[in-house]
Each structure stands twice: as C-alpha cells, then as structure tokens.
Amino acid sequence: GQQVMQIPQYQHVQEGEDFTTYCNSSTTLSNIQWYKQRPGGHPVFLIQLVKSGEVKKQKRLTFQFGEAKKNSSLHITATQTTDVGTYFCAGISMEYGNKLVFGAGTILRVKS
Amino acid sequence: EAGVAQSPRYKIIEKRQSVAFWCNPISGHATLYWYQQILGQGPKLLIQFQNNGVVDDSQLPKDRFSAERLKGVDSTLKIQPAKLEDSAVYLCASSLITGTPGANVLTFGAGSRLTVL
Numbered sequence: 332g333q334q335v336m337q338i339p340q341y342q343h344v345q346e347g348e349d350f351t352t353y354c355n356s357s358t359t360l361s362n363i364q365w366y367k368q369r370p371g372g373h374p375v376f377l378i379q380l381v382k383s384g385e386v387k388k389q390k391r392l393t394f395q396f397g398e399a400k401k402n403s404s405l406h407i408t409a410t411q412t413t414d415v416g417t418y419f420c421a422g423i424s425m426e427y428g429n430k431l432v433f434g435a436g437t438i439l440r441v442k443s
Numbered sequence: 444e445a446g447v448a449q450s451p452r453y454k455i456i457e458k459r460q461s462v463a464f465w466c467n468p469i470s471g472h473a474t475l476y477w478y479q480q481i482l483g484q485g486p487k488l489l490i491q492f493q494n495n496g497v498v499d500d501s502q503l504p505k506d507r508f509s510a511e512r513l514k515g516v517d518s519t520l521k522i523q524p525a526k527l528e529d530s531a532v533y534l535c536a537s538s539l540i541t542g543t544p545g546a547n548v549l550t551f552g553a554g555s556r557l558t559v560l
Contacts, residue, residue, distance in 0.1 A: 335485075362547065373534060373551040374486065419485050423547060430499060431547065433485030 333358050333427040337420060337434035345442050350407040352437035354420035361423050363396055363403045364431070369416040377405075410441050445469065447552035449535050455558045461523035464555045467516070468537030474498075476549065477510055477520050478534040486534055492518065493541060525559045532556045 334357040344350050354363065362381040366374035378387055380396035380403065387394045393406045403422075407414055417436040423429055448467040456462050468475050474493050478486035489508065491498040494515040503510065507526070512518040522529055533556075536549040 364547070366549075373554050374549075376548050376550070379548060421485075428499065430488060430491070431549065433487070435483075435485045 333422070333424050333430070333432050335420060335422050335432050335434040337437050339437055340435065341438045341440075343440040343442065344410050346412060347409050350410050350414070350439055352405050352418050352420075352439075354403045354405075354422075354434055356401045356422045356424065358401070358424040358426045360400050361425055361429070363400075363420055363422045365394060365403075365405055366419045366421060366433075367416050368419065368436070372416075374419060407439075410439070412441050412443050415439060415441050447535055447537055447550055449533075449552035449555050451555055452553065453556050453558075455560065456525055457560050458527055459524040461521065462525060462557060463522075464520045464533050464535075464557075466518045466520070466535030466552060468518075468535070469550055471539070472537035472550070473515070473540035474538045474546070475512055475518050476536040476538075477518070478536060478551075480532045480534055480554070482531070489520070522557075525557075527559050530557055530559045 336355045338353050364379045365377040368374045378394050384398045385396040391408045395404045417438050419433050419436045421431045421433040450465050476491050477489045480486045489503045490500040490510045492512040495512050510520045532554040534551050534554045536551045538549050539546045
C-alpha cells in the first residue's frame with residue numbers, strides 16, 4: 332500500500348537554530364499536506380501543496396513540494412519554543428484511492 | 444465556528460469490554476473521518492463517511508470495530524470486544540464535501556484517549 336515516510340523521527344535544537352523535516356512517498360502524490368500536533372493536542376492543518384516544485388512560506392516556515400511530487404520538506408528558520416510539537420506530512424495519491432495517508436511524524440523539541 | 448466535538452476525552456476499560464466514542468463534526472462538513480493514533484505514530488484512517496454513506500472502511504477491523512453516521516451528522520465508533528492493542532487516541536475529523544475547494548483539508552477534534560487494561 333501507499334507509504335509516507337518522514338525523517339528524522341526526532342530532533343532537539345537550540346532555540347534560534349533552524350530545523351528541517353523531510354517527507355517521502357512511495358507513490359506520486361496529487362497533493363501533500365502538513366499538520367502540527369502540540370504535545371497532548373490534536374493535529375492542526377498548516378498548509379497544502381499541489382503543484383510540482385511549489386514553495387510556500389508562512390512566516391518562519393517554508394514548505395516545498397518536489398518536482399516529481401513524491402517528496403516534500405518543511406523548514407523552520409530560527410526556531411522558537413512555540414514551535415515544539417510533532418510535524419506530520421500527509422499525502423493523497425490517486426493510485427491509492429485518494430486517501431490521505433499520514434507519515435509517522437517528526438518530533439521537534441526546542442531548548443531555550 | 445465551533446470545532447469538531449468528541450466525547451469522552453478519556454476512557455479506561457478492561458480487555459473484552461466494549462466502548463463507544465461520539466463525534467459531532469463542523470456544521471456543513473459532509474465528510475467525516477475516524478482515525479486511530481497509536482502513541483508515537485501518525486494517524487491511521489479507520490473509516491471515512493460522506494454524508495451518511497461509507498466511502499472507505501478498508502482499514503477498519505470489522506470483527507470488532509463498527510461505526511455509523513445516522514442522518515449524516517453525528518457519528519459513533521464502537522469497539523467490541525476491546526483488545527490491549529486498541530489502546531490509542533481515536534481522532535474524529537471532518538472536511539467539506541469532495542470536489543469543493545479545500546475539501547481535502549481536515550479539521551480534527553481533540554480526540555478520545557482509550558486505555559485497555
């Protein structure tokens with residue numbers, strides 16, 4: 332079945348450092364979404380990318396969708412303690428019935 | 444706008460007992476999802492409804508799990524009998540109807556945390 336893999340599983344950074352998480356799909360995606368889950372909370376939608384090579388920014392967060400539409404990345408510039416949480420990518424593939432499949436997530440911890 | 448409501452927030456049961464979770468989606472959201480999130484993993488889709496019809500239940504363990512969405516609004520997810528490996532957070536999410544701009548974007552509820560002893 333469709334697989335969505337994320338690396339790293341866990342990252343601990345000093346406040347002010349940058350952070351990147353990568354997402355790779357076993358199949359070509361029609362779109363990819365990113366969600367953030369705070370400790371003890373529920374996933375909250377951040378952004379959706381649909382075009383090959385697309386880049387979107389939200390303040391200190393930069394999201395990219397690969398040219399082949401099989402990978403994506405989330406980069407956070409100058410992390411803050413409020414960035415703590417688990418970041419999930421989730422992809423939709425027509426090949427697998429247009430279901431949204433989540434990766435296992437990257438846990439981000441920020442030391443102040 | 445009100446968010447996705449779920450109850451109960453926490454439930455502790457013994458194995459072989461039964462449990463039911465309730466979800467009320469965002470008003471106007473025709474599509475409703477139940478996800479299972481085991482600690483340290485991403486959410487896994489159990490079942491997807493559009494209005495009161497099932498769109499996808501391919502990953503629902505039908506020997507013990509059941510779900511319904513009568514009248515196309517509220518939904519309940521039942522587990523009977525529960526096993527130890529069912530310990531997880533059960534997340535309900537809703538979205539606009541397929542084909543609508545933004546239809547794929549999910550709004551999650553706070554979740555129901557189940558512990559099976």
